[in-house]
Amino acid sequence: MKSNECTSDYLEEVRQKCIDCSKCTKNCPFLTKYDINLKDFTMRGDLAFSCFLCKKCESVCPVDLKGAKISMILRKENPKFKSVKNQKENYIFKNNSDKKTDDLLYLGCNFPAFYPKTTKYLIDLFEKEGFDFSIDCCNLPSDFTGYDNDYLDRFEKQLSEKNVKRVVCVCPNCFHKFYKNLSVEVITIFKWLDERNLIQDIDEEVNVFFPCSDRYNHVIFKDIKKHITGYNDKYKSTNCCGAGGIASKSEKEISAQMKNSIENETMYTYCATCSSKFIEKNDVHHFASKMVGIDEKCDPSFFKNALKGKFRGRKK
Template identity: 35%
Template sequence: MKKEIHKRVEECIHCNACKRKCKFLTKYDICIGDSEKLKALAYHCYLCGECTRVCPKGIDGRGLILDYRKEEVSEGKYGLKKRGYSGILLEKKNYLFQNHRKAKGCKTVLFPGCNFPAYYPKTLDKLVALLQKEGIEPYYDCCGKPIEELGLTKEAEAIFTRLNQDFKRRGIEEIILVCPNCFYHFGDKLNVKITTIYEKLSALNIGKKLSTEEYECFFPCPDREDKRWLPKLSPFLSGELSEKKNLQCCGMGGCAFIQEPMLSKEMAESRSKEKKLISYCATCIGQFARFGESEHFLPLILETGEKADYSHSFWNRLKHKFY
């Protein structure tokens, strides 16, 4: 791993294109090629991928940071608990709010992820009720993305193994995802069909069409380049959806908010308030909604009128554990 990391860093021409697009790199006056400084600050990076998108040499800055984190974990130099990640490890390593009780005998289940149940419990309850009419039950669990992003490769692989084994045992053949982070993190690592909630609602002819004129869309970090979820949203859009530009990250990416609370706040506050912000990532909107009017697609489509409930996120997740 060390040789590969070093080889990639040597390709950096120090043009500072990455620094101009990243508040984290700007704060510390470094670029992706400043390997020693960057390695020491690996857990301060938001893993948003903006550096990768603008690098003229094609250096994968996000991958580089992840490798630094994995290297640190493998060497055992610093404890993640000492870095302030005790809460994340307790909750995500073996998801604290797992609930698979109603998924028995279902070939298709709804996989809401972590933060949609946390911020939008009323909308989730309505969504669950609608899908139950189709024989689809909820499966509450975590995809393991936060664990992998902390550099815990073996633990992240164990989550994939656990999920695959449980899906097979229960006879689950398809999961419906609400979260784009889950979608990209799972990739092709699950032995089941993956469908987005927007595809499923469209197929069932459920949901209101939205006027796009009053909104700017913040495309979540993993989907910002490919925008694979945009065609899936199109049945619910009355026109072209304008993209919110020059907004790096919601401030919650890469678990960096633990190390950089003020920078995370600055990122979330930096959005222009000329138009309402909209997104299909509950994590992003849960953060942005603290500093200005922001909407998630699903409460609008399902007409619940629900706003992100940031202050009761723990209790909302706990509720669904015992659903």
């Protein structure tokens, strides 16, 4: 299995390479709060879970040092929040079958709970072509606890038993966890819909809130971009929706500030978790829902919807 290599040698490398320019501190509310830079962070194991893993520091550091990588090394040295690992490892609302399928619609855990109508629509589309779906957690939140988990191995076994050729991801976090780490091809829901000419283009310029996992690489966004007239990267100063890296558990105030930093905006995103954070104060649209002609409003009744997902009937 491939995985992100995180060794404590990296902490030493940061200490050697950092030129103390303080750009990381100026661009990160967590580093600002504790008045530290990434070099100092390497010596603050007590703050491992205060980092939102948003990668803003990486984007501004002149010598390419990475706060998220530091945080993950420190987390692995002292794992925490076992309850998160336990919850996600055997996700109680999961819905998988043993049906054979070439393409597997992998909905993740949050999208089905926040966008139930769009979920139903996508499941029906896949079923029409004889393809199966999966509602499950990719275990990224479990990775963030610093404890080891074996989800990728278990998922590989499941994919092999179901003869899956391609995993089609709806959630950006699942996509970025899987696309370099599975033995089968991993594509976005946008690519899958595009292959069938099922995308309704958006004929206007839109304001986009980029989810952390895709913000600085646009691997998913390149599939979206060709179906919109134009876009504004308007929310650069908000590093994260406030849910990143399970840091909201340690840094409630910073998380709330991030969530409340955008208001009265009409915005587009492609992460259900980001939508759920900003929906209270903004008019939020999810590209996947909009582009299939539903344009569902994010429904914050997570548990009610998740339960419906769990018990949804399916043809084996």
